Amino acid sequence: MSEVLLEVKNLKKHFVPHLTLAQTLAGGKKRVIKAVDGVSFSIMKGEIFGLIGESGSGKTTTGKLIMKLIEPTSGTITFDGEDVTFTNKAKTQEYRRKVQMIFQDPYASMNPRFKIRDVLLEPLIIHKMHGNRAEQIERVLKALTEVKLTPPEEFLVRYPHMLSGGQRQRTATARTLILNPKMLVADEPVSMIDLSTRAEILHMMKEVQRDLGLTYLYITHDLSTARYFTDRIAVMYLGRIVEMGPADEIIDNPIHPYTQALIAAVPEPQAGKVDIIKKLPISGEIPSPANIPSGCRFHTRCPYATEACANNPEPELMDAGNGHFHACARWKEIPKAQ
């Protein structure tokens, strides 16, 4: 499992919104929103890679760049050894077949008037795949079996509203599997779903991944599901990765103060915490990506920041051993999380 499937290098996405007339008249300058600001990582074949961070850290934008739904400002994306950063229409379509996206709200992505059979046939027809109708139906039945909607024949004739939340997410997953993708990008696929369905879906996605040898990019702000679900984690803050490594290592031995803060905020089902006001290592909200702090971009919220953190050039990812990388210049001095 050490062959790289997807590699992004120094990926950036800077949005420059147009000024409104009023802003122009007021002599306003264009703002540059640095949503993704120099992100590099590789995902191995057969790996589940988690991208974690609070709201506004740039996770979805990174996912969209990888899906090629938006173009990067700079940087490269390599897939299966091929540079796919900028490709022609045919190549892009081929890439989108290999890299599929699972949406947060599976209901919204399905035509309510289509039976499940038609929901699943649609991508095959669009991509002109799997020969005649009988062969296509064969593929649909196989996909339903892959996501454990059995017996598959029974689900073919149902409409989306006749499915439970978990079954709907299974159908949405089957729909992405139909085209035999190599990789799935899942952006908060379970964050709005209640916990028993969430467990069901994560369990199913993991089984599918094992059975078919797929590669996943899993985007979330929920470290508890990431621990269960992923092999490696990258923690993102304000458009950059501040820590990256094996999931267990990141959660048991977090180095970066931001990762430590994310971990401290996670609720756990234990008694005796009701009367406690939780000590949160960081306060306030994430700064605007239109106004990124100097030096280490986390210094404005970091409990351990010194003047040097604000003035020195931004730290790059450093290797702490065991494939554990971090971007904290003071990592030797800051206390370990309890």
Added chain:
Amino acid sequence: MENLLEVKNLRLYYHTSKGAVKALDDVSFSLKEGETLGLVGESGCGKTTTGVALLKMPSPPGRIEKGSQIIIDGTDIVPLSDKEIRKNIRWEKISMVFQGAMNCLTPVYTIGRQMLETLNEHRMMEEKQAVELIKEYLGHVGLPPEVMNRYPHELSGGMKQRVVIASALFLKPRLVILDEPTTALDVIVQAQIINLLKELKKTFNLSFIFITHDLALEAEVSDRICVMYAGKIAELGTNAQIYGKEPLHPYTQKLLQATPLLHKKVDTLAFIPGTPPDLINPPTGCRFNPRCHCTMEKCFTEEPPLIEVEPGHQVACWRCVK
């Protein structure tokens, strides 16, 4: 401590063309002054319905059925007229932060204007006085007064949720129902909001009903936990009874096993196969029987009563009846 709220045999049915959806079927619980009661359970088990029932504002075609009692501060509010409820109960004694309310702020009005409207709906006061009150309450939830002049899209999710919480506190209610107040927020903002709620509770001597499907979060917030399934209470116990040792109802046990843990790596997450039942024709006997892993014959024929197995700990499961 006095009981601030007593709910007795509460039934709320949605009378649809296909039949009555028995969304709440004989629910009884109480709440003490200053206490937080958690309502948990899967989607559709009746959490929101319980909340709106207490405000006497079920969404149509819902109706509170005969025999239900909702006693707040010694008065049963079920027989009260709409006018009396609006004047003396809603927002004055009980208020609610609705599920998804932060995303329902009107995009074209300033926060100040929307808060003024909420205030005016419930109590007439001079504009100047109202503005002062709004500023005061923005302060209580950690927001600067300038927020009044901003539009919803100029606020982060956490800030919008603070605005909604401030609006629920204006008229000094005794009980605030919080329906999934942090579900759409990230973990850091969630933790900040939970801390804020705990502080507000002390400052204003409030009682809370805290609704969520997240059992881990409930552990950090609620003194007592009420686990609901298919419109009924499956288990009700103190925080220690539910989280300190193994809970008693198979449903609660399964829900806890389905909760991913940060500090423990597990290979598989248990999940409850199947889905909650149709509430127009719920299963005979125990409503959980189609999904339960340890049923007995009786579970399919007779509905288990909610019985007290130790002080403060109630369970509706035949296996717990000696």
